[in-house]
Amino acid sequence: MASIWVGKSGTIQNHPGFNPSEDAKAIQKAIKGVGTDEKTLIDILMARSNDQRQQIVREYKAVAGKELKDALKGDLSGNLECLMVALVTPPAVFDAEQLNKSMKGPGTDEKTLIEILVSRTSKQIKEVAQAYHTVYKKSLRDDISSDTSGDFRKALLMLADSKRNESEKPNEQMAKTDAQVLYNAGEKRWGTDEDKFIEIFCLRSIPQLKLTFDEYRKLSGKKIEDSIKGELSGDFEDLLLAIVKCVNNTPAFFAKKLNKSMKGAGTDESTLNRILVSRSEIDLLDIRAEYKKLYGCSLHSAIQSDTSGDYRTTLLRICGGDD
Incomplete structure (x- = not known):
């Protein structure tokens, strides 16, 4: 297998x-x-x-x-x-250790949390959560819950539940509907309905999201990432933007992170090691x-x-x- x-x-x-x-x-x-x-x-x-x-x-x-x-x-x-x-x-244990390290002690390394949970498949996240429980005798969900807050926490927990649809075949009608929902939840209203964003971004398959983002552009005349930047902020904004980047081009998402880890004075070896391994x-x-x-x-x-x-x-x- x-x-x-x-x-x-x-x-x-x-x-x-x-x-x-x-x-x-x-x-x-x-x-x-x-x-x-x-x-x-x-x-x-x-x-x-x-x-x-x-x-x-x-x-x-x-x-x-x-x-x-x-x-x-x-x-x-x-x-x-x-x-x-x-x-x-083993890969699942390695991811579990990296996630634990990002939440241990004072302060949280949100970038690592986002990178791992956004870029892994549902099956991989399932294995990581099992490994996490085996190694730390605690649930990944509980640690995320006690270490983060707000919409950022909600989105991470949804990703950690590994419920993202993995089907390869996108549904055009659903993409049109979702694009409209996102438009109504963001650009079209005063304030933003974050729950709609979380649900669509964290549960739909990658090919489905790709199609939805295309439909969104036709509908609103702007890229979904521009709407996110205009509507949201902080770690939650970073998380949704990371999902968009992975949907558009996962290897480019990692290439940019690698470049950042080596740019300027000093090297971020932990990111360099994590991505290469x-x-x-x-x-x-x-x-x-x-x-x-x-x-x-x-x-x-x-x-x-x-x-x-x-x-x-x-x-x-x-x-x-x-x-």
């Missing part, structure tokens, strides 16, 4: 002739003793799919008697450690193409000039070729 975490445009694929127990032994040897053989770690882990890495994780525990994640944490440090640990984590088997090739189109340089060269050492080597291996 095809994994819901594997798409058609990933940069990382299954390694032919894969032998998990040999890999686990080689990794144990690379970590054991004084100093670490980072090259072996990178060569093995970067040439295996996540599914294969999970088999290595199981084998490693059998031969070394401890979790590979803990061994990597004890042996590496900084950005390379974070990246390597992310690579040996989580999209490496789904659509990273498409993201690379959009990056080149948008910024005139390759994602590879941007990473090259913004990072260094083994961390850079690992990121470049995830990124794949230079466009």
Whole structure:
């Protein structure tokens, strides 16, 4: 059965002739003793799919008697450690950890909450919510609820319930009706009926929303994102705009986030790691193409000039070729 975490445009694929127990032994040897053989770690882990890495994780525990994640944490440090640990984590657990981190402690990292919940499919969100409960013994819903408020909370909770329709075939009549509802709820009235926006944006399928936004433009003479900017504000506005961006072009949505993570002084490694790891088997090739189109340089060269050492080597291996 095809994994819901594997798409058609990933940069990382299954390694032919894969032998998990040999890999686990080689990794144990690379970590054991004084100093670490980072090259072996990178060569093995970067040439295996996540599914294969999970088999290595199981084998490693059998031969070394401890979790590979803990061994990597004890042996590496900084950005390379974070990246390597992310690579040996199952995708749903990785997303759950990122969501938890965005809500932990004082303050909330709304951008990460939005990025993950808006860009994952309903099936993926379902798995993430299960993983969240397994790891933290709490429900994702409860944590979102206690950490956010207002319409932003309502929309996040609807997304977390993973009720978005996944059908590929849009319905033209429904698109016309929804466009009219959105127009009546926003542009046409004094104040905005946010609930209508939440319902349509968080429950309709992606192809359906695409058609609805086209109809909206015909009806109102403006793009839906311009109406959102004019009618709404704050995190709720950011969330709806992120949905529009994902509906229009998900790879471009990620390309822009990657560019932002490397722009200016300092690098936002946590965003860089999260996007490269989580999209490496789904659509990273498409993201690379959009990056080149948008910024005139390759994602590879941007990473090259913004990072260094083994961390850079690992990121470049995830990124794949230079466009």
